[in-house]
Amino acid sequence: MDKYIKNFPFDNVVNLAGQVEVREGEIASKTLAQNNSVSVTLFAFDKGEEISTHESDGDAMVIALEGKGMCIVDGKEHILNAGDSLIMPSRKPHSVHAVEQFKMMLVVIFPSER
Numbered sequence: 481m482d483k484y485i486k487n488f489p490f491d492n493v494v495n496l497a498g499q500v501e502v503r504e505g506e507i508a509s510k511t512l513a514q515n516n517s518v519s520v521t522l523f524a525f526d527k528g529e530e531i532s533t534h535e536s537d538g539d540a541m542v543i544a545l546e547g548k549g550m551c552i553v554d555g556k557e558h559i560l561n562a563g564d565s566l567i568m569p570s571r572k573p574h575s576v577h578a579v580e581q582f583k584m585m586l587v588v589i590f591p592s593e594r
């Protein structure tokens with residue numbers, strides 16, 4: 481049987497935020513799926529940590545799991561609290577900042593001609 485999701489328990493109910501731990505002064509991540517079409521990654525940011533401004537050729541959805549973060553997309557600031565989601569469109573500059581300790585899931589869907 482093929483498994484397309486990795487680093488995650490099968491056939492069990494789990495808390496997503498509990499699958500990645502905040503580490504002091506770092507950004508921790510756990511990749512759940514990665515191929516030419518999609519990327520699914522859990523992130524845990526310590527307060528003040530950030531992913532600097534960059535662009536992607538795929539549309540990215542941030543799902544806030546715990547804490548408070550800020551995404552800046554094409555110069556516009558968006559505050560995310562647990563339960564909030566944001567779509568960051570492809571080819572737009574964006575960054576992610578931890579206002580406080582912050583956990584999120586990032587799903588990126590890439591174009592088929594990639």
